[in-house]
Amino acid sequence: MRLYNQITKSIETFKPLDPQNVKIYTCGPTVYNFAHIGNLTSYIYWDFLIRTLERNGFKVNRVLNLTDVGHLASDADEGEDKLEKGAKREGKTVWEIADFYSKAFLKDFHSLNLIEPQKIARATDYIKEDIALVDKLTEKGYTYETSDGIYFDTSKFSTYADFARLDLEKMRAGARVEFNQEKKNTADFAVWKFIKDGEDHAMKWEYLGRPGYPGWHLECSTIIKAELGIPIDIHTGGIDHIPVHHTNEIAQTEAAFDTKLSRFWLHCNFITIDEQKISKSLGNTYTLSDLAEKGFSPLDFKLWVLQGHYQGERNFSFTDLTAAKNRRLNWRNRIAATYQDIALEQNPPFEASKALEFASNNLNSSEILAYIDNTTLTLDDWKYIDNLLGLDLVPSTPNQTPNLIDKISQREAARAKKDYATADDIRDELAKQSITILDTDKGPIWQLLA
Numbered sequence: 001m002r003l004y005n006q007i008t009k010s011i012e013t014f015k016p017l018d019p020q021n022v023k024i025y026t027c028g029p030t031v032y033n034f035a036h037i038g039n040l041t042s043y044i045y046w047d048f049l050i051r052t053l054e055r056n057g058f059k060v061n062r063v064l065n066l067t068d069v070g071h072l073a074s075d076a077d078e079g080e081d082k083l084e085k086g087a088k089r090e091g092k093t094v095w096e097i098a099d100f101y102s103k104a105f106l107k108d109f110h111s112l113n114l115i116e117p118q119k120i121a122r123a124t125d126y127i128k129e130d131i132a133l134v135d136k137l138t139e140k141g142y143t144y145e146t147s148d149g150i151y152f153d154t155s156k157f158s159t160y161a162d163f164a165r166l167d168l169e170k171m172r173a174g175a176r177v178e179f180n181q182e183k184k185n186t187a188d189f190a191v192w193k194f195i196k197d198g199e200d201h202a203m204k205w206e207y208l209g210r211p212g213y214p215g216w217h218l219e220c221s222t223i224i225k226a227e228l229g230i231p232i233d234i235h236t237g238g239i240d241h242i243p244v245h246h247t248n249e250i251a252q253t254e255a256a257f258d259t260k261l262s263r264f265w266l267h268c269n270f271i272t273i274d275e276q277k278i279s280k281s282l283g284n285t286y287t288l289s290d291l292a293e294k295g296f297s298p299l300d301f302k303l304w305v306l307q308g309h310y311q312g313e314r315n316f317s318f319t320d321l322t323a324a325k326n327r328r329l330n331w332r333n334r335i336a337a338t339y340q341d342i343a344l345e346q347n348p349p350f351e352a353s354k355a356l357e358f359a360s361n362n363l364n365s366s367e368i369l370a371y372i373d374n375t376t377l378t379l380d381d382w383k384y385i386d387n388l389l390g391l392d393l394v395p396s397t398p399n400q401t402p403n404l405i406d407k408i409s410q411r412e413a414a415r416a417k418k419d420y421a422t423a424d425d426i427r428d429e430l431a432k433q434s435i436t437i438l439d440t441d442k443g444p445i446w447q448l449l450a
């Protein structure tokens with residue numbers, strides 16, 4: 001299996017340290033709002049990664065975090081706390097906000113048929129570990145204290161700039177003067193924030209005799225250490241994480257434990273919508289409910305995502321989503337025909353090993369989809385595909401309408417008697433259940449309309 005590795009910036013053969021315990025960590029969402037389709041795109045790519053690893057015979061042990069502790073709206077340790085912002089918006093407590101949007105996220109996760117990680121870790125359950133990590137960094141001389149928190153001194157970690165190929169000199173020159181004068185270096189980041197007198201911050205923990213809360217990169221380091229142990233095999237996230245979040249995660253973990261954090265790093269690119277950035281002000285932060293209102297299932301969207309590649313920039317449009325929906329419907333109808341033993345196709349036979357080869361080549365899902373379009377699949381092949389792509393194509397009960405076959409026979413009998421009124425009634429009744437009857441030269445077969 002070959003994967004792109006952010007560390008070496010090249011595609012490499014992936015070999016886990018222990019094939020029975022492939023340790024994977026995915027940076028999860030901040031649970032202060034519904035996930036939009038851009039956020040969900042990333043988890044769809046990683047679901048395909050997990051499925052590909054499993055098909056290759058590896059046993060995956062994956063952790064995903066939910067950032068339920070307030071952190072700041074910008075990467076620069078400044079700005080408004082996202083959970084506090086959500087609480088103000090909805091007149092709820094930060095805890096209620098975190099609980100509500102964690103549940104909403106997991107609901108989206110399931111409706112996209114994403115394999116649940118072995119562990120979903122909430123950041124607020126790891127505060128003790130966060131504090132222990134700050135203590136360790138301080139003991140080893142990597143931190144310094146300012147009036148508003150404890151900072152990691154990036155100048156003490158000599159490889160700080162390497163991962164993201166940062167130009168620290170340029171960053172220093174470009175830094176705003178008014179910006180946190182107490183920081184020693186532009187890239188230094190808070191590992192712990194103090195709550196100043198009079199400052200309104202609902203989530204707080206006691207450390208060094210005063211209330212505060214962890215810096216936002218900290219949770220990933222402590223959760224990985226506690227739940228998986230380092231080094232892990234694969235760390236995933238979005239490209240936005242490369243210059244700050246992951247760079248800082250690497251610095252603080254490797255400085256504290258003198259061990260590599262992750263052997264492979266995979267980052268997904270961003271999607272735009274109608275060639276524009278996803279943003280509240282443009283009103284294009286579509287959620288799965290928005291798609292449902294427009295008649296699209298979460299799995300139509302999942303197929304749209306799998307038509308692209310995690311490293312590529314993608315543009316979303318409803319026209320393309322409609323095409324993905326039709327493609328999925330077409331596949332489900334090919335399966336319906338297979339159930340009815342009607343071979344409608346004359347394509348070469350599908351080979352599972354070929355599909356897995358595409359997947360194993362740096363997660364090339366689009367090539368698998370084209371291959372599906374151009375080959376004839378048996379029911380077992382479709383089940384294999386479902387397992388690999390997670391598109392819920394094969395129904396667990398093939399004849400969704402229990403009396404479907406009876407209905408088709410009744411219609412045939414009515415037509416034979418030239419009782420077209422009854423035949424039409426049956427057709428209308430089935431249409432209400434999104435089923436149509438096709439009269440083929442091999443006899444009538446049922447197909448799905450949606």
Ligand code: AMP
Nearest residue numbers: 029030038039042237238269270271278
């Ligand atoms: P957040 O909850 O803001 O931390 O975002 C959750 C995940 O969604 C992160 O991994 C981001 O990289 C990812 N993400 C946010 N916007 C987009 C987008 N437009 N396209 C793809 N991924 C995105």
Ligand code: ZN
Nearest residue numbers: 027028220245
């Ligand atoms: Zn993270």
